[in-house]
Amino acid sequence: MSDTWLDAIKWDADGLVPAIAQEHGTGVILMMAWMNRESLRLTRETGQAVYWSRSRGRLWHKGEESGHRQILHAIRLDCDADVILIEVEQQGGIACHTGRHHCFFRQLDTDGRWIETDPVLKDPTAIYHAS
Amino acid sequence: MSDTWLDAIKWDADGLVPAIAQEHGTGVILMMAWMNRESLRLTRETGQAVYWSRSRGRLWHKGEESGHRQILHAIRLDCDADVILIEVEQQGGIACHTGRHHCFFRQLDTDGRWIETDPVLKDPTAIYHAS
Numbered sequence: 360m361s362d363t364w365l366d367a368i369k370w371d372a373d374g375l376v377p378a379i380a381q382e383h384g385t386g387v388i389l390m391m392a393w394m395n396r397e398s399l400r401l402t403r404e405t406g407q408a409v410y411w412s413r414s415r416g417r418l419w420h421k422g423e424e425s426g427h428r429q430i431l432h433a434i435r436l437d438c439d440a441d442v443i444l445i446e447v448e449q450q451g452g453i454a455c456h457t458g459r460h461h462c463f464f465r466q467l468d469t470d471g472r473w474i475e476t477d478p479v480l481k482d483p484t485a486i487y488h489a490s
Numbered sequence: 491m492s493d494t495w496l497d498a499i500k501w502d503a504d505g506l507v508p509a510i511a512q513e514h515g516t517g518v519i520l521m522m523a524w525m526n527r528e529s530l531r532l533t534r535e536t537g538q539a540v541y542w543s544r545s546r547g548r549l550w551h552k553g554e555e556s557g558h559r560q561i562l563h564a565i566r567l568d569c570d571a572d573v574i575l576i577e578v579e580q581q582g583g584i585a586c587h588t589g590r591h592h593c594f595f596r597q598l599d600t601d602g603r604w605i606e607t608d609p610v611l612k613d614p615t616a617i618y619h620a621s
Contacts, residue, residue, distance in 0.1 A: 361602055362602075363602070364598060364602045364603065364604060367604055377508050377522060379510055379519060379522065381519060385517070386516070386517025386518070387517070388510060388512060388519065388575055390568065391508060391510065391568065391573045403598070433597055433598070434597065434598040435594040435595075435596060435597050435598075436594065436596040436597075436598075436604060437521065437522065437593040437594050437596075438586050438587065438588050438590075438593045438595070439593075442522045442593075442594075444519055444594045455569050456569065457569050459569075462568040462569045462570075462573075463566040463567065463568050463573075463575045464566075464569070465566060465567040465568075466564055466565065466566050466567075467495060467534070467564070467565040467566075467567075471492055471493075471494070471495045472495065473495060473498055473567060
């Protein structure tokens with residue numbers, strides 16, 4: 360399988376691009392993380408989202424610990440070729456490490472306060488087990 | 491109007507965060523750009539999307555040239571407080587400088603080729619006039 364499609368992407372100085380995960384079917388924006396060339400190649404090859412964890416400095420197969428994997432439906436690229444959009448099916452219905460459906464659960468209200476608009480579906484301590 | 495809500499955001503080393511613009515009502519992801527503190531403050535204050543243009547090194551009031559402004563419906567923040575999601579109404583129905591509805595018009599096909607899936611709605615030369 361040729362990897363020339365990866366050459367179209369304008370990786371930043373760190374070899375990364377932002378990757379937005381959108382839920383297939385609902386259009387909900389689940390999260391944004393980062394991908395390097397290898398993680399995007401693996402995303403396509405495995406059919407599941409693989410990101411680059413900047414904090415841990417390693418490949419991060421989404422759901423490797425929680426089981427909340429993201430099944431790939433499509434890979435899209437923006438006009439400037441420096442942002443990736445993946446359409447995914449979110450296993451377990453939980454994308455966020457806080458146990459919520461998606462990560463954008465805070466909304467600014469008219470008084471300038473961040474209000475939590477989305478519930479915790481599962482206690483994170485029940486998702487992530489000490490290893 | 492107090493700006494303490496801006497202090498919750500974890501700006502990167504350049505003082506920026508990625509900002510995803512999602513179309514209110516349809517859920518379509520229109521584009522991703524960057525915001526600094528001032529652009530996000532102005533987004534709220536004016537009720538229209540204001541980004542920071544990294545290429546031009548200045549504030550970029552979306553639609554300032556094209557007229558394709560983005561009317562703000564909501565500002566959201568992710569769990570790590572380092573990605574913004576704005577819900578907007580896209581004036582003119584065109585967010586992309588190529589004259590398309592949104593910027594993610596290329597999709598990877600099964601043969602590893604980027605295929606354009608969305609049409610040009612208006613010729614860019616008719617959108618942007620030499621000044």
